[in-house]
Amino acid sequence: MSQTLLARTTAADRGPRLSSAKRAETAATVLLLALLIVAPTFVSRSTVNDLGQAVCLGLFAISFNLLFKYSGLLSFGHAAFFGFAAYAEALLLQSWPGLPLPLLVVGTVLSTAILGLLLGQVCVRRSGAYFSMTTLTIGAFFYAVAFKWQGVTGGTDGLDSFMPQNLLLLPRWSLDNPGTAQTYWLILAILIPAALAAWALLEWTPWGNAVVAVRSNEKRAAFLGYDTHGVKLANFVLSAALAGVAGALWAIDNGFVSTDSVDLSFSTTVIIVALLGGSGWFWGPMVGAVIYIAVSDRLSALTPHWQIFLGLAFVGIVLFAPRGLAGLVQSIWQRVLTRRGRQNV
Amino acid sequence: MSELPTLHLSRIAKSFGSGPVLQDVNLSLQSGERRGLIGPNGAGKTTLINIITGGLAPDSGDVFFQGQRITGLSPYRRNRIGIGRSFQILSLFGEMTVRENLRNALLRHRGLHVLPWRAAARLAPIEDEVAQAAELVGLGDVLKARVDTLPYGMQRRLDIALVLAQEPALVVLDEPAAGLSGAETRDLIDLLQTRLGDRTLLLVEHDMDVVYSLSDRITVLDYGRVLAEGSPAEISANSDVRRVYLGEDAA
Numbered sequence: 001m002s003q004t005l006l007a008r009t010t011a012a013d014r015g016p017r018l019s020s021a022k023r024a025e026t027a028a029t030v031l032l033l034a035l036l037i038v039a040p041t042f043v044s045r046s047t048v049n050d051l052g053q054a055v056c057l058g059l060f061a062i063s064f065n066l067l068f069k070y071s072g073l074l075s076f077g078h079a080a081f082f083g084f085a086a087y088a089e090a091l092l093l094q095s096w097p098g099l100p101l102p103l104l105v106v107g108t109v110l111s112t113a114i115l116g117l118l119l120g121q122v123c124v125r126r127s128g129a130y131f132s133m134t135t136l137t138i139g140a141f142f143y144a145v146a147f148k149w150q151g152v153t154g155g156t157d158g159l160d161s162f163m164p165q166n167l168l169l170l171p172r173w174s175l176d177n178p179g180t181a182q183t184y185w186l187i188l189a190i191l192i193p194a195a196l197a198a199w200a201l202l203e204w205t206p207w208g209n210a211v212v213a214v215r216s217n218e219k220r221a222a223f224l225g226y227d228t229h230g231v232k233l234a235n236f237v238l239s240a241a242l243a244g245v246a247g248a249l250w251a252i253d254n255g256f257v258s259t260d261s262v263d264l265s266f267s268t269t270v271i272i273v274a275l276l277g278g279s280g281w282f283w284g285p286m287v288g289a290v291i292y293i294a295v296s297d298r299l300s301a302l303t304p305h306w307q308i309f310l311g312l313a314f315v316g317i318v319l320f321a322p323r324g325l326a327g328l329v330q331s332i333w334q335r336v337l338t339r340r341g342r343q344n345v
Numbered sequence: 346m347s348e349l350p351t352l353h354l355s356r357i358a359k360s361f362g363s364g365p366v367l368q369d370v371n372l373s374l375q376s377g378e379r380r381g382l383i384g385p386n387g388a389g390k391t392t393l394i395n396i397i398t399g400g401l402a403p404d405s406g407d408v409f410f411q412g413q414r415i416t417g418l419s420p421y422r423r424n425r426i427g428i429g430r431s432f433q434i435l436s437l438f439g440e441m442t443v444r445e446n447l448r449n450a451l452l453r454h455r456g457l458h459v460l461p462w463r464a465a466a467r468l469a470p471i472e473d474e475v476a477q478a479a480e481l482v483g484l485g486d487v488l489k490a491r492v493d494t495l496p497y498g499m500q501r502r503l504d505i506a507l508v509l510a511q512e513p514a515l516v517v518l519d520e521p522a523a524g525l526s527g528a529e530t531r532d533l534i535d536l537l538q539t540r541l542g543d544r545t546l547l548l549v550e551h552d553m554d555v556v557y558s559l560s561d562r563i564t565v566l567d568y569g570r571v572l573a574e575g576s577p578a579e580i581s582a583n584s585d586v587r588r589v590y591l592g593e594d595a596a
Contacts, residue, residue, distance in 0.1 A: 206452050206460040213449045220436045225424035225453045
C-alpha cells in the first residue's frame with residue numbers, strides 16, 4: 001500500500017486497461033533499473049566503460065526530457081548545464097583536492113541548480129521557438145567560454161587528471177580504475193536515487209500534477225491560481241540540477257573534462273537520444289542512451305561516416321515510431337494484451 | 346453586509362492601436378450582487394473583464410477588490426484572493442479527464458498543488474470534493490471522460506464547475522451561454538440560480554433571457570463608455586439602450 005490515493009485514482013481515471021498500463025510502466029521501470037545494475041556482471045570490460053557513459057548520457061537526456069515532456073519546452077542548449085557541472089566539479093577538485101566525493105557532487109549540483117535558476121528566469125518567460133532560441137544562445141555562449149577561457153578551462157585540452165581523492169566512507173577501489181564495474185556501480189549509486197526522486201516527483205505527486213496542468217493550458221492554470229512562471233522555473237531548475245548530476249558523474253567516470261561536454265552538437269545529441277528512446281515515458285531517454293551508445297559504437301567501428309547512418313536511423317524513428325523505441329515496445333505490448341484479452345473472451 | 350464593494354472600478358481607460366476601447370469606466374458591485382454587463386460587439390466588455398481578472402493592465406484607472414487595490418496584480422494572485430472567471434472561448438485542460446480538470450482546480454484551491462511529497466491523508470478529501478463539484482453541475486457520470494471528447498454543453502458546465510469549485514467571492518462569467526441550445530441555456534440559468542449562493546456575480550452575456558434571469562442590476566457599455574446602469578426593468582425601458590442595443594436585437 002505504498003501508492004497514494006491520488007496516484008490510485010489517477011490511474012483509475014484512465015480506465016482499468018490503462019491503469020494496468022501504469023502498473024506495467026512501473027514494472028518496466030524496475031526491470032530497466034535492475035538490468036542496469038546487473039549488466040556489468042555479464043558484459044565485457046569495454047562494454048562496462050560504454051555503459052558508464054550511457055547511463056550518464058541517459059540521465060542527461062532524462063533531464064532534457066523533464067522540460068520537453070512535462071513543460072513542453074524544447075531546449076537546444078542543455079549541454080550548458082551538463083558541461084558547466086563537469087567543469088565546475090573539475091575546478092572544485094583543483095581548488096580542494098581533499099573534498100569528499102559526496103560534498104563534491106552536492107556542491108557541483110547545487111551550483112548548477114543556481115545557474116539554472118538564473119538562466120531560467122530569462123528562458124521560461126517565452127515558450128515555443130523563442131525558448132529554443134534562447135537556450136541555443138546560452139548553449140553557444142557556454143561553449144565559447146569553455147573554448148576561449150583557456151586559463152580556467154584548459155581550452156581544447158580540457159582538464160584532466162581528474163580524480164577525487166577523498167571518498168569518505170566509500171572504498172578506495174571504487175574509483176581506482178575509471179571505466180570499471182566498481183566505478184559504474186558507484187555512479188549508479190548516485191544516479192538511480194536522483195533519477196528515481198525526479199520520477200516520483202513528476203509522476204506521483206501533486207507537484208507533477210501542477211507542472212502538467214501548466215503545460216496543458218497555461219492560461220487556465222494561471223486563472224485557477226497557479227503561478228505558471230514559478231512552476232515552469234522550478235521545473236527548469238530541477239532539469240538543470242539533474243543535468244548537473246549527469247555532468248558530475250560523467251566527469252568522474254571519464255577522468256577528464258573537455259569542450260565536448262558543452263558542445264552545441266552535444267545539445268542536439270541529447271535531443272536525438274531522448275526522442276530515440278521515447279520522450280513519452282520518463283525512462284525512455286535512458287533506454288535511448290543505452291541504444292545510442294551501443295549502436296554508435298558498433299557503427300563507428302564499421303565506418304567513419306557512422307553519423308550519417310545514425311541520422312538516417314533517427315529520421316526513421318521520427319517518421320515511423322514517433323513515440324520512440326519505448327513507445328514502440330509499449331504499443332506492441334498493448335497489441336499482445338488486447339489479442340490475449342480477445343482470446344480469453 | 347460589509348460596506349466595501351466587492352468590486353470597484355475607478356475611471357478605467359484602455360486603448361489599443363486602433364483607438365480607445367474603454368474610457369472613464371466606473372463600476373461598483375456590492376457583496377452578493379449579481380450584475381449583468383451588456384453591450385454591442387466591440388463595446389469593450391471582454392477587455393473590461395480582462396482588466397478585472399488580470400489578463401490586461403488598464404492605461405489608467407484602478408481596480409479594487411474588497412477595498413484592496415489590485416490593479417497591477419497578476420491573474421494567479423487575483424484568483425487566490427477570490428476572483429474566479431470563465432472564458433468566452435472555452436479554455437479547459439482538454440486532454441485530461443473531467444476528474445483531473447476539477448482536481449487541478451481543487452488542489453490549487455486547498456493549497457495542496459505544490460506538495461512535492463506524498464500525503465495521502467491530506468489528499469483523500471480532495472477526491473470527494475472533486476466528485477461533489479462534478480455532481481453539482483451534472484457531470485458526476487462522466488468523471489473519467491476525456492474533456493475534449495465531451496459534448497460542448499458539458500464542456501461549458503465544466504468551465505463553470507472549475508470556477509465554482511474554488512468558491513470565489515467574485516464570479517466573472519464571460520458569455521457562459523455562448524453556443525448553447527435553448528434547453529442547455531435554461532439548464533445553465535437553473536444551475537447558476539441554485540449554485541451561486543451569496544457570491545458576487547459579474548455576467549457578460551448576449552442572451553438577454555440569461556441576463557434578465559440572473560441579474561439584480563445591469564450595466565450597459567457602448568463604445569467603451571457606461572451608457573446606462575439600473576435594474577433590469579429600468580434598462581429594458583431605457584430609450585438609449587433600446588436604440589443602441591436592444592433595438593438592434595429586435596430588428
